[in-house]
Every structure is written in C-alpha cells, then in structure tokens.
Amino acid sequence: xxxxxxxxxxxxxxxxxxxxxxxxxxxxxxxxxxxxxxxxxxxxxxxxxxxxxxxxxxxxxxxxxxxxxxxxxxxxxxxxxxxxxxxxxxxxxxxxxxxxxxxxxxxxxxxxxxxxxxxxxxxxxxxxxxxxxxxxxxxxxxxxxxxxxxxxxxxxxxxxxxxxxxxxxxxxxxxxxxxxxxxxxxxxxxxxxxxxxxxxxxxxxxxxxxxxxxxxxxxxxxxxxxxxxxxxxxxxxxxxxxxxxxxxxxxxxxxxxxxxxxxxxxxxxxxxxxxxxxxxxxxxxxxxxxxxxxxxxxxxxxxxxxxxxxxxxxxxxxxxxxxxxxxxxxxxxxxxxxxxxxxxxxxxxx
Amino acid sequence: xxxxxxxxxxxxxxxxxxxxxxxxxxxxxxxxxxxxxxxxxxxxxxxxxxxxxxxxxxxxxxxxxxxxxxxxxxxxxxxxxxxxxxxxxxxxxxxxxxxxxxxxxxxxxxxxxxxxxxxxxxxxxxxxxxxxxxxxxxxxxxxxxxxxxxxxxxxxxxxxxxxxxxxxxxxxxxxxxxxxxxxxxxxxxxxxxxxxxxxxxxxxxxxxxxxxxxxxxxxxxxxxxxxxxxxxxxxxxxxxxxxxxxxxxxxxxxxxxxxxxxxxxxxxxxxxx
Numbered sequence: 001x002x003x004x005x006x007x008x009x010x011x012x013x014x015x016x017x018x019x020x021x022x023x024x025x026x027x028x029x030x031x032x033x034x035x036x037x038x039x040x041x042x043x044x045x046x047x048x049x050x051x052x053x054x055x056x057x058x059x060x061x062x063x064x065x066x067x068x069x070x071x072x073x074x075x076x077x078x079x080x081x082x083x084x085x086x087x088x089x090x091x092x093x094x095x096x097x098x099x100x101x102x103x104x105x106x107x108x109x110x111x112x113x114x115x116x117x118x119x120x121x122x123x124x125x126x127x128x129x130x131x132x133x134x135x136x137x138x139x140x141x142x143x144x145x146x147x148x149x150x151x152x153x154x155x156x157x158x159x160x161x162x163x164x165x166x167x168x169x170x171x172x173x174x175x176x177x178x179x180x181x182x183x184x185x186x187x188x189x190x191x192x193x194x195x196x197x198x199x200x201x202x203x204x205x206x207x208x209x210x211x212x213x214x215x216x217x218x219x220x221x222x223x224x225x226x227x228x229x230x231x232x233x234x235x236x237x238x239x240x241x242x243x244x245x246x247x248x249x250x251x252x253x254x255x256x257x258x259x260x261x262x263x264x265x266x267x268x269x270x271x272x273x274x275x276x277x278x279x280x281x282x283x284x285x286x287x288x289x290x291x292x293x294x295x296x297x298x299x300x301x302x303x304x305x306x307x308x309x310x311x312x313x314x315x316x317x318x319x320x321x322x323x324x325x326x327x328x329x330x331x332x333x334x335x336x337x338x339x340x341x342x343x344x345x346x347x348x349x350x
Numbered sequence: 351x352x353x354x355x356x357x358x359x360x361x362x363x364x365x366x367x368x369x370x371x372x373x374x375x376x377x378x379x380x381x382x383x384x385x386x387x388x389x390x391x392x393x394x395x396x397x398x399x400x401x402x403x404x405x406x407x408x409x410x411x412x413x414x415x416x417x418x419x420x421x422x423x424x425x426x427x428x429x430x431x432x433x434x435x436x437x438x439x440x441x442x443x444x445x446x447x448x449x450x451x452x453x454x455x456x457x458x459x460x461x462x463x464x465x466x467x468x469x470x471x472x473x474x475x476x477x478x479x480x481x482x483x484x485x486x487x488x489x490x491x492x493x494x495x496x497x498x499x500x501x502x503x504x505x506x507x508x509x510x511x512x513x514x515x516x517x518x519x520x521x522x523x524x525x526x527x528x529x530x531x532x533x534x535x536x537x538x539x540x541x542x543x544x545x546x547x548x549x550x551x552x553x554x555x556x557x558x559x560x561x562x563x564x565x566x567x568x569x570x571x572x573x574x575x576x577x578x579x580x581x582x583x584x585x586x587x588x589x590x591x592x593x594x595x596x597x598x599x600x601x602x603x604x605x606x607x608x609x610x611x612x613x614x615x616x617x618x619x620x621x622x623x
Contacts (some may be wrong), residue, residue, distance in 0.1 A: 052513050073518045079517050085510035089532035098528075102519035143514075150518065 002063045002153040003028045004049070004186055009058035011044055018044050019055070020210040026203070028063075029184040032179065032295060033197040035234065036207035042190045045207075046156045049188065050077045062153050073102075078147030078185075080268045082159040084139040087348055091126035092118070092142055103285040117145040120179065144176070148183065155180070157189040161196065173199055206230055213220035223278075231276035238279060238318050241350075244271040253347065257314030258293045264343040273347045279321040280306070281344040284336055287296045291339035295320070300332055313338070375591055382584035399585040407582045409570060416567035420549040423488045427545045428538050429488075433516025435534075438497075439504050453494045461491060465558035472559070484559040488549045495548065496541035503537030512620065536604050543597055 004026045011019040018041045026032045034042040047053035049060050051072030059068045061270065067075055086095050090099070096117055097110045105113075107182065121141040140160055147155060161169045168182055177200045180187050191197050197204050198218040206213040206221060206229075213233075214226040225231035228239065242255035244267050251264040253275050262274065267273060285292050293313055301308040307327035309320040320338065322330075385394035403409060438446045456464070463489060472483045511533075515525045553568035560569060570582060 050517055052516070072513075073519045073521060075517070076519075077517060079514065081510050082512060083508060083509070085514040087511050087515070087529055091530075092516060098515065098520075099518035102524070144520070146514075187468075 003185055004154050004188065005043070005061040005064070006049065007059045007061070009045065009048055009060075010056045011041070011048065011053070011281075012056060013057075015260070018182070018210050019048075019058075021058070022207070022210070022212055023058075024205055024212065024215065026186055026188060028186055028201045030181055031187045031189065031200060032203045032205065033189045033191060033201040034205050034207055035191055035194060035197040036213075038043045038192055040207040042192075042207050043158055046079070046158050046188065046190050049154070050079050051075050051157055065205065074181055076150070076152050077151035077154045077156060078150065079142045079156040079158065080140070080147050080160045082162055084107050084136075084143045084163075086139055086142060086146075088131055088198065092123070092129045092131065092134075095131060095142055096146045098146065103150065113149055114145075117149040118142075120148070120177075121145045125326070131269075136164050137172060140164065145177070148179075148185065155185045155187045157187065159190055162191070162193070169196075176200065198234070206233065223344070224346055225276055227249070228274060228276065231346065234318065235278065237276040238313075240275045240277065240313065240316050240318075242273060242275070243269075244347075245269055246272050253345070255314060255316065260293065260340065260345060261291055261342045263342050263345055265347075267347075267349055274350050275345050275347040277340055277345055279308075279319045281340050282320045282322075282338045283340070284322070284326070284330075285339050287337050288341065289337065290339040293339065295336050295338045297330055297332055297334055297336060300327070300330065353522050361465055374540075378584055379588045379591065381581065382588040384581070384584075386581075397579045400581065403585045407580070409567065409574075409582065409586060412565045412570040413567045413586075414435045416550055417563075419566065420484075423485060423492060423549045424542050424545040427489055427492045427496050428542045431493050431541060432500050432534070432538055433491075434497045435500035435504055435537075436530075438501055439509075446501075450498065451478075456490060456494050461552065461554040464490060465555045468476040469558050479559055479561050481561060481564075484556055484561075487555040488552055491552060491555055492545035492548050495544045496538070499541040499544065500534055500537040503534040509531045540601060540604050543601060547594075547597065 005024075007023050009019050009022045010017075022041070022045060024032075034045060036042050044053060048055045048058075051067075051070065055068070059066055061067065062075075062077075073280075087098065090098070092115050093111075097114045100110045102114060113129065115124070118126055121144050123138060123141050123145070126134075126138070131142070134142065140163075143159065143160070148278075161172050161174070164172060173196060184231045189197075189200060198221075201218055203215070204218055204221050207213045208229050214221055216224075216323060221230065222234050225234060231237040231239070239256070240253060240255070240260070242253040242258070242260075245252045245254045245259075246264075251262055253260045253262055262275065268319050282295075295311055295313050295318065297309055297311040299310040301310070302324075303321075306321045306323050307330075309322060309327060309330065311318055311320070380393075382399055383395050383397065385396040385398070400436065438449055441449070468487045468490075469479070472478055472480070477483055491576060512525050512529050515529045516522070520528060553572060556566045557569050557572070560566060565573070571586070574580070574583065
C-alpha cells in the first residue's frame, strides 16, 4: 500500500508538447482514473510513472520517495496493458509466476501464489493452458493476476477493457473494482470512456491537451463540469448561449426567447455566457408554470433506456432525454414546455 | 465472366510453366539412375553412380568442406544480422524503411560485381585470395537476408510483452532471453536456412576469392564438368534436390515462403490471437 504523487510532469515528442506540467496525488488504496480523449497525454503519464518513458521534467514519488530515476524493473509497479501483453511462449502459470521468478521466490511458493492469484481472477485450474487458447476477457484476467501476484505498490491499468466486447467489459469493470477494494492496491486507471471512469473511480482527473481540465469525485465532475470541454466530454451536455441577467435578486440566462434561472457564481449583468445543461435534468411542465420555457419537439428517438428528444429550446438546439414512461406520449412537431432546476445549470463566461 | 475456353487456356499455361521449371529437375534425378555416362538411351537402371559418388569420386571432401564453411558463415550471419535488426528497431519507422531499402541493394547487385570488387579490395590491402576473403565475401551476400527476415519478425511482433517483463523485474538481458528471443527465433531460423543455402551454392563469390588450388563443392563441380565429367555429378545433384525439398517444407512450416524471403510478401502468415 502506498500513496502516489506526481509533480509538474512535462514531456514533448519532437515539437509536440504532450504534457504541459501535470501534478496530482493519489491517496493510498484509492482508485484514480485519468480520463480524456486520445492524444491528451494520459497513457504517457502512466508510462512515466512506471518508467517506460522518461519525463523531460517533473518527478514521481511513491510514499514520498522519489523514483523518477529508478529503472522500471526496480520500481515494483504493476501494469496491465490494453492488448494484455502476455508472453505467448509461456503457459498461464509461467506468465503469472514470471514476476515472482524474477524476485527469486522459491518454486513451491510461486506455485501456491500463482494458484491463489488465478483463483482470485476466477481462472482457477487454468495453470497449464496456452495463452493463445484463451478469450480476450480471460487473457486480461491473466494479465491482471500477473500484475497483482507480486503485490506491487501501485497498479497501473492502461485502457485494459477497451479491446473487450460490451458485456465482458461491464463484468470486468465490476470485478476489477471489487478486487482493488479487497486488496487495497493504489490504482491509476487510464480510459477514454467516461462511463467507465464514472463507474469505477474514487477520483477522476479529466485531461485535455496535456493539462488537467478538472479533478474531483465522479458525481461532482459529472454534475458540475468546470469547463465547456468538461461538460461536453462527460456525457454530451447542451450548450446554451445567452446573456446574464438579474431580476429582483434572481439571476437568469436570457436570449430573448428563453429565460433560465441559475445560481450566480460570478459575472455581471449583460455578460455573454454559455450554460451547460444535461438533457436528463429537464422536466416537462404546463405553460405558465414557474421557470417554464418553450420547447419544440422535432424528433423522437428510442434508445432503450430512455427517449432522446431532439428539438429547440427557443431558437437553440436542445437534446433532452426522458425515461420511457414519461415520453412515450409526446408527439413530434409539437410545442411543449420544459423547466430545469437552477442548481443543475452550470455556466461559463465567454 | 470468363469463357470456359479462356479458363482452360490459362490452366494449360500454368501447367506448361510448371513443367518447364520442373522437367530439368526430374530429368537429372532420372539420369542419376541411368547407366550410360552422358544420359543417352537406352535407359538402364543402375545405382552405380551413387556408389561411385560415395567411394571413388573425390567430391565428398569438397562437399564436407562446403557444408562446414556454409555453417560457419551462417552462424556468424545470424548473430550479426540479428544484432543489426535489433538496432534498427530503435529508429523511427521512416528511417528503418529507408535502411531496409539500402539492405536490398547487396541482394540486387550481381554477385560477380561484388566478387570482383572484393578481389580488387583484398588484393589492394595485400590479402588477395584467401579463406578469410571468401568468408567475408559470402557473409556480405547472405547478411541482408538474415537482417530482412529478423526485422520482419520485429515489425510483426507485439513489443509490449517486453515492457511487461521489465515491469515485473526482469533485467534487459532477461527480457531479451525470455521474451524477445522466442518471438524472433522463427525469423532467425529462416534467415539461417536461407544463408546456409546461398552460401553452400555460391559459385561466383567462391570462384573469385578461394585460395588457388583449393576447392569448394561448386568450384570442384565446375572444373569436373569441364575436364573429367562423370554421371556421379547427377547423383550429387539429385541428393541436393532432395535436401532442397526438405528445406522448402521446413520453411513453409515456419510460415515463410520463398517469395516472402525476397520481400515480395504474401507468404508471411500473421499469428492471430
């Protein structure tokens, strides 16, 4: 068990600045996700933490010990790769036991711990199987067992689930998290899938262009996106443009046609702002109800869990999602009224 | 849609070309069992040429020397070529591709040119014809094949298991032995077989660079055809054909075809997982 801290990591590949000074900390035993679109530098951070890549500047500390210049094989950091990275020439037991063999653990003990680790990832009895005979999900379990059997200080997961199909992925999300809670290894998880990050993490760091865009627990990041990028990346948010206005101590966004109440956090009357609102926070209401705004429904799409209602709020495009029961009677090309609670509106100055 | 007649004509072409290539090979095997010296008729079956080959004929010492020589060149070529291919992986793909092109040059340049220029070079530094000159000449000719084949394995292989091994505590040497070597071994083996064949039968280089009065199998056969021809040469040829067949089967088991060896692609099976 160990805490991890990285200070001001910078890295360029040629002219391309991949990391522009990233610092963060993971408490011992916590599960942190680095979330971001491809090319945001999240995998580079992992590779610097484990030593496969060298940072141009900055440092990596495990339990306040600087390991920036320690060779990768001496860091005791476990890693699971996107493409599993199993050793094709070895069977399952040899793969899982490789790290223990390198630590010169006695063969009896290796066998015992390998069996335990395989049991833990629900592959008990797979010792003599060839790696190539396993399915993608099974291979990733072997990789997980291999990374955990040496009891590393830190576990790094580099998009471990993105090569798996949807159903297996959901199972593995749950199992990885469960396992991590049981063992308590400090874990850094890299993903571009926001749903995966929200489901699994204690903390999420949202990265964009080599900088930290926002950091927080999943709920805060989702409901209070700090920037326009954050609001758009974590589940599509609707952006409404307008001006900030104040009436009798209440603040609003107005664009002439709509008037949406919001909690004032800065800016003065008349400022141009953009508000991010999530489609699922809207509710349908009567004309004239408090906070009601006109919504013209143009298209209804059934997505399984909910209906996606595409239309216009005033003049601006708007995507509302509503649960099946609430929306099944709505008709296309008709006018309705919707409202949203002020605490669910986040706005940014532009 | 192609007409039936056209298809038949094309099929006939295929068989004619195949026959064109294989008739000489089959002929020499037949003639190695024919009693008359110059392959004339009537055809009388005999194994006497095989007996001659293994008893009175002086071909065997030269054959053994050629074989030992080819093995030595091959071992050195595989080691040096693998190191070279490993080094290439540290360059950007763009540079490695250019390097790959440069490597193909020694394959395309006629061996005669290589041989003459080497002879000039060795004479200039005072070595002249020698076993060392012949060794280096043959090494130059076979090295590109080893490098290209091993490089091909490097390009096809997944390099992340090497990172995984390092993170599990393996030193760079261990990583190479445990992970890299098993992955590139088929390329090294194919390169080695290729080098062995090319070196064993490289008449041109050996003719120019071998010390005066010495003989490898190809140079000896060349002299024998001109002065004291006997049908034991046919028997020898038949045996070599047999070995070649074995080698081709071995190579295709390794996932290579002669085409892929020459960089023409198509024969290299990718291993799925």
